[in-house]
Structure formats: C-alpha cells, structure tokens
Amino acid sequence: SQKIEQNSEALNIQEGKTATLTCNYTNYSPAYLQWYRQDPGRGPVFLLLIRENEKEKRKERLKVTFDTTLKQSLFHITASQPADSATYLCARPGGYQKVTFGTGTKLQVIP
Amino acid sequence: NAGVTQTPKFRILKIGQSMTLQCTQDMNHNYMYWYRQDPGMGLKLIYYSVGAGITDKGEVPNGYNVSRSTTEDFPLRLELAAPSQTSVYFCASSYISGGEETQYFGPGTRLLVL
Numbered sequence: 198s199q200k201i202e203q204n205s206e207a208l209n210i211q212e213g214k215t216a217t218l219t220c221n222y223t224n225y226s227p228a229y230l231q232w233y234r235q236d237p238g239r240g241p242v243f244l245l246l247i248r249e250n251e252k253e254k255r256k257e258r259l260k261v262t263f264d265t266t267l268k269q270s271l272f273h274i275t276a277s278q279p280a281d282s283a284t285y286l287c288a289r290p291g292g293y294q295k296v297t298f299g300t301g302t303k304l305q306v307i308p
Numbered sequence: 309n310a311g312v313t314q315t316p317k318f319r320i321l322k323i324g325q326s327m328t329l330q331c332t333q334d335m336n337h338n339y340m341y342w343y344r345q346d347p348g349m350g351l352k353l354i355y356y357s358v359g360a361g362i363t364d365k366g367e368v369p370n371g372y373n374v375s376r377s378t379t380e381d382f383p384l385r386l387e388l389a390a391p392s393q394t395s396v397y398f399c400a401s402s403y404i405s406g407g408e409e410t411q412y413f414g415p416g417t418r419l420l421v422l
Binding site for chain 2 (some may be wrong): 201206220229230231238239240241242243246248286290295296298299300301307
C-alpha cells in the first residue's frame with residue numbers, strides 16, 4: 198500500500214525563520230503530492246500541489262520540493278509568522294479515487 | 309459558494325443510539341468523501357462516492373453507512389453508536405482536472421459517544 202510519513206509530530210521555530218517540514222512516501226512515486234493546512238477545529242485547506250516532474254514550486258512565502266530519488270517532499274515557509282502556526286498535512290493520490298494523508302506536523306511559530 | 313457544509317457541529321450520543329451526519333456541497337463536484345480524524349492519527353477514509361448513486365467502502369467502513377441520492381448530499385449514518393466512534397468527522401468533495409484531484413473539506417462534526 199502507498200504510505201505517507203510525516204516524521205515530525207511537532208516543530209517549534211522562532212518568528213522570521215524558515216520552517217521546513219518533511220514528507221516521505223513509500224513504493225512508487227506518485228504523479229503529484231499535495232500539502233494542506235489544518236487549523237484547530239477546522240477542516241484541512243489545500244495549499245499547494247507539486248507534480249512528479251517538478252523539482253520545486255513556490256507560492257508567496259511557501260516553497261515545496263519533490264525528490265523522487267529520496268522519495269521525499271519538503272515544505273518550506275520562509276519568514277515565518279505566528280499566523281503560520283497550524284498543522285500541515287502531506288497527501289498523495291492512492292488507488293482509485295482515494296487520497297492518502299499523512300498524520301501531519303504541528304508547526305508552532307514563536308514570537 | 310458555501311463550499312462544503314456539515315451538520316451538526318457537535319453531538320453527544322449514548323451507546324447504541326443512531327444518527328446521521330449531514331454533508332452538502334454546492335460546487336457540483338462528483339466526488340465526495342467521509343473521513344474520521346482521531347488525535348495524533350491521520351485522516352482515515354470511511355466511505356467515498358464518485359457520483360450520485362455510487363458509493364464504496366474506504367479504509368474503516370465498519371459501523372457506518374452512506375447514501376448518495378443527489379450530487380449535493382452525502383449523509384453518513386451511524387446505526388449503533390459505540391465509544392470507538394468518538395471522533396471528528398470530516399466530509400470532503402473534490403474535482404479532478406488533468407488527472408489531479410483537489411479536496412475541499414467541511415468544518416467537521418465532533419462526535420462523542422458515551
């Protein structure tokens with residue numbers, strides 16, 4: 198089965214620093230990976246999608262990489278702010294109409 | 309657009325009771341999903357639907373049932389509530405474009421079974 202692993206349950210960083218979150222997958226490389234943000238008491242919200250043939254994608258202060266050799270995606274938030282504090286989920290397409298989500302990394306940005 | 313809406317927001321059930329969690333989307337998406345999320349665990353897929361009249365089991369379907377009579381609505385039924393069903397339930401809908409799927413989630417229903 199296709200698995201997604203987000204090894205860090207929690208990450209604390211100082212405001213203004215770059216946060217880097219890791220997502221590892223098993224088996225074959227998916228056609229794309231996605232990152233979602235989840236705030237407490239709310240449903241996940243889609244942030245970014247990166248395709249297998251894209252090494253890197255950026256959106257404002259967010260940057261995502263996809264390394265098929267390491268079977269890994271990195272999610273970076275530059276110039277982090279307390280408002281970036283949330284849980285970030287990595288996801289990959291699985292079987293027919295099924296998406297597999299990681300357990301998430303809880304990011305806390307300390308003022 | 310309201311997106312994906314879920315009712316109720318919170319519910320307490322006694323063991324053995326039944327209830328229906330409602331989910332509605334106004335984005336005309338064909339695909340809809342029900343997940344449960346337990347503390348420290350990822351989203352577990354309960355049931356999904358690829359269109360009106362078509363449903364299928366996900367990873368953890370036992371104790372649940374669904375129906376999909378319209379594109380908009382995808383209710384989740386708990387017949388005999390058990391403490392193990394205490395969780396937060398999320399409904400999601402999605403569209404696929406160019407082979408890529410993006411899911412839109414509702415705000416969730418928090419269920420406590422005592």
